[in-house]
Amino acid sequence: MTKWGYCSIVYSIMIQSMTGFGSAEKDGCRIEIRSVNHRFLDVYMRAPSFMNQLEIPLRNMVKERFARGKFDINITVSELASAELNINTEAVRKIHHAFKGLQEDLSIKGEIDINTFIGLHNMFIETKPKYDLDVIAVIFSQALDDLAGMRRREGDTLAAELRRFAGSIGADNEKIRASCDKVLAEVKDKYNERLKILLEGQEIDEGRILQEAAVFAAKLDIAEEIARIDSHLGQFREILSGGGIIGRKLDFILQELNREVNTIASKSADYAVSSITVGMKTEIEKMREQVQNIQ
Numbered sequence: 001m002t003k004w005g006y007c008s009i010v011y012s013i014m015i016q017s018m019t020g021f022g023s024a025e026k027d028g029c030r031i032e033i034r035s036v037n038h039r040f041l042d043v044y045m046r047a048p049s050f051m052n053q054l055e056i057p058l059r060n061m062v063k064e065r066f067a068r069g070k071f072d073i074n075i076t077v078s079e080l081a082s083a084e085l086n087i088n089t090e091a092v093r094k095i096h097h098a099f100k101g102l103q104e105d106l107s108i109k110g111e112i113d114i115n116t117f118i119g120l121h122n123m124f125i126e127t128k129p130k131y132d133l134d135v136i137a138v139i140f141s142q143a144l145d146d147l148a149g150m151r152r153r154e155g156d157t158l159a160a161e162l163r164r165f166a167g168s169i170g171a172d173n174e175k176i177r178a179s180c181d182k183v184l185a186e187v188k189d190k191y192n193e194r195l196k197i198l199l200e201g202q203e204i205d206e207g208r209i210l211q212e213a214a215v216f217a218a219k220l221d222i223a224e225e226i227a228r229i230d231s232h233l234g235q236f237r238e239i240l241s242g243g244g245i246i247g248r249k250l251d252f253i254l255q256e257l258n259r260e261v262n263t264i265a266s267k268s269a270d271y272a273v274s275s276i277t278v279g280m281k282t283e284i285e286k287m288r289e290q291v292q293n294i295q
Contacts, residue, residue: 015243016295017154018069022147024139028078029131031143035151037293038070047075054133058140065144066151067245068295075140077131091124092117151295158290159240162250165287166233166240169257172280173229176264176273180223222267225260232257247294254291258284 018037023030043059062071099112117124236253239246258281265277 014152015155015159015240015246016066016148016151017158017293018151018247018295019154019293020147020150022143022145022150024142024146026139026142027131027135029136029139030076031136031139032074033143033147034072035066035069035147038068041066041068042070043073044071045073045075047073048077050131051075051133051136054136057137061137061140061144065148066295068247075136077136086125088124095120095123155294158294162240162287162290163237165283165290166236169280169283170230170233172276173226173233176222176276177226179270179273180221180226222264222273225264225267229257229260232260245295247291250291250294251288254284254288258288 018035020035021033023032025031041063043062045055045058047055058073062073095117096112099116102108103110103112232253236250236257239249239253261277261280261284265274265281268274268277
């Protein structure tokens with residue numbers, strides 16, 4: 001490990017939000033880093049021109065610490081801290097010689113003195129950065145530390161909220177499971193009643209009726225979807241507990257979870273179950289919004 005890089009493994013086991021702010025300042029150099037959610041890792045940097053040689057190393061430091069997010073980096077260095085002035089005496093001599101020649105050729109009167117050169121200072125005064133670039137790397141690392149700390153704190157908050165939502169969906173799933181037998185029994189009774197009305201006065205094939213009833217009941221059976229919801233929630237909690245780069249994995253599981261809930265909603269003929277699925281879908285959508293901000 002050098003001053004230009006950090007071991008990313010140290011941070012990979014922590015859950016991070018992609019939203020955060022970090023800053024550090026020392027000896028006239030201030031670095032501010034903001035990050036927001038993004039599908040990939042995108043780094044935008046504003047810095048004095050004399051730091052152009054640092055752009056790639058600094059970008060690599062960001063890549064070693066973070067996997068996703070849009071980063072807006074602003075580096076400012078005070079003039080006193082960043083530059084020293086050097087007068088190019090040879091350039092001044094040439095300018096003076098040129099003015100003398102012009103004066104003689106055109107018979108221009110007047111004195112050529114220091115005031116003559118004040119307005120031309122850009123032609124012979126050179127600005128050279130004197131700030132230690134290695135010091136800037138250390139300050140940059142400190143700003144990254146500050147940013148990472150905030151992203152982890154935000155990640156902890158998001159994880160706690162997601163666990164709460166997962167628990168609520170699990171409880172709703174248990175309510176639906178508890179009502180399954182009751183709902184199927186009610187559907188069976190209604191089915192039999194309608195058949196009796198339709199077939200009143202006609203010969204009834206009990207075997208055929210039972211067969212049709214079984215097919216109808218199978219279409220309404222949601223036991224498999226309930227089991228898959230439990231499985232998805234278990235996977236969701238496991239990934240959340242493991243930490244690391246998990247945002248896309250969690251989003252995929254939530255898509256599958258939403259699909260199962262939609263299937264239950266389409267199969268169910270019971271108002272109470274339908275009402276529960278509406279609440280579940282609302283909470284899944286809230287979870288997806290939260291997950292979009294996890295690295």
